[in-house]
Amino acid sequence: MNSAGSKSRLAPLALTVGEPSGIASEITLRAWLLRESHALPCFFLLDEARWVAESAKALGLDVPIREIERPEQAHNCFNDALPILSHGVVRDEASPGHPSPANAPAIIRSIERAVTLAQDGHAAAVVTNPINKKSLMDFGFAHPGHTEYLGELAGPGHRPVMMLVSPALRVIPVTVHVPLSQVPDLLTREAIETACRTAAQALKRDFGIAEPRIAVSGLNPHAGEQGNIGREEIEIINPAIAAMKAEGLSVFGPVPGDTLFHAAARETYDVALCMYHDQALIPLKTLDFDRGVNVTLGLPFIRTSPDHGTALGIAGKGMASPISLIESLKLAGQMAYRRSWVDAA
Structure with missing residues (x-):
């Protein structure tokens, strides 16, 4: 266990079941097997022990399973077994590569339980395995994805912002899971300003960056060329940047999307605020x-959460890489450890 879990004895991380027909079980099992070499913080899985054991057997992975009744019990067994906490909704056996809406209640309940445990202080953070949005929507799930649903579970007054993090780059898409044709209508000063403020607060609190530098991209080619290739930069993006500067934030742009991500450019900012999903x-x-x-x-x-999907095409074949999940667990532990010190100061 690394410093994120050992020095201050933080609560364990809550890991959701994700889509049972995808690679969630495999990457969870493989992450636990690599817990020592990657110095992972203690975590427990919200699922049913029998199905996790079946998955381990089918994949030929030697992972002992330990059922726990309370999150804090994960600390006592994590070194020797993967802790499993039931979330109260029985799910069906999953067929690799073939999601079923019948498992939607268990998937949704796993997310809800993880959030409740985190809000009550019994989990240091929520780490979510990938979900299959179509099967959930076929069941009646009314949200485009995890981010929007977590915002609802958090309660009024919380506006979630998606940030993608890698060792080389941090990015935030202002508009997320919407058709590209809708982006210009959804792009507003308020959305850009909210993303800037939220990013600055998070980079200070959770990443230890005292004065975050935020680069803002343009929407149009060449950032609009002073209105010759679109006016969103003039009418929406520039005013938002000016407002953020007036609030004392270190924000600059709009930078053309095709010049924002080369090596020298990346040295000039701590996060890039992009106008749409794929641009980020x-x-x-x-x-x-x-x-x-x-x-x-x-x-x-x-x-x-891992920055990939359910990978239905390779589910059950023993081919899935756990690296993104491992990085997600490590980052959640680091953020929780840093937040415990910042909030106590």
Whole structure:
């Protein structure tokens, strides 16, 4: 166990079940097997022990399973077994590669229980395994993804902001899971300003950056060329940047998207605020696909997640890499440890 869990005896991390028909079980099992070599903080899985044991057997992974009744019991067994905490909803057996809406209640309940445990202080952070949005929506799930649902669970007054983190780059998309055709209509000064403020607060509190530098991208090619290729920079982005500077934040831009991510440019900022999903995620995944972590800012609890999907095409084949989950667990532990010191100061 690393300093995130050993020095101050933080509560363990709560890891959700994710999509049972995807690679969630495999990457969880493999992450536990690599706990010592990667100095992982203590975590427990919200799932059913019998199905986790079946998954380990099918994959040929020697992972002892230990059922626990309370999160704090994870500390007593984590070195020797993967702690499993039941979340109260029985799920069906999963068929690799074939998600079923029948398992949606267990998946949703796992997220809800993790959030409750984090809010009550019984979990130091929430780490979410990937979900299959279509099967959840077929069941009636009314949210585009984890980020929006976590915002609802957090309660009124919380506006979640997605930040993707890798060793080489941090990015925030202002608009997220929407069609590209809708981005210009959804892009507002308020959304950009909220993302800037939330990012600055999080980088100070959770990443130890005293004066965060925020680069803001343009929406249009060449950042609009003074209005010749679109006016969003003039009418929306520039006024938002000016407002943030007036509040004392270190914000600059709009920077053309095609010049924002080369090595020298990345040295000039701590996070890049991008206008739409792929503008942010393509450079991050190109630079370091395996180690990307999804962090939700603006919540009253810490949440991280692997920056990849359920990988249904390789589910059950023993091919899944646990690296992004490992990085998610490590980052959640580091954030929790740093926050415990900042909040106590």
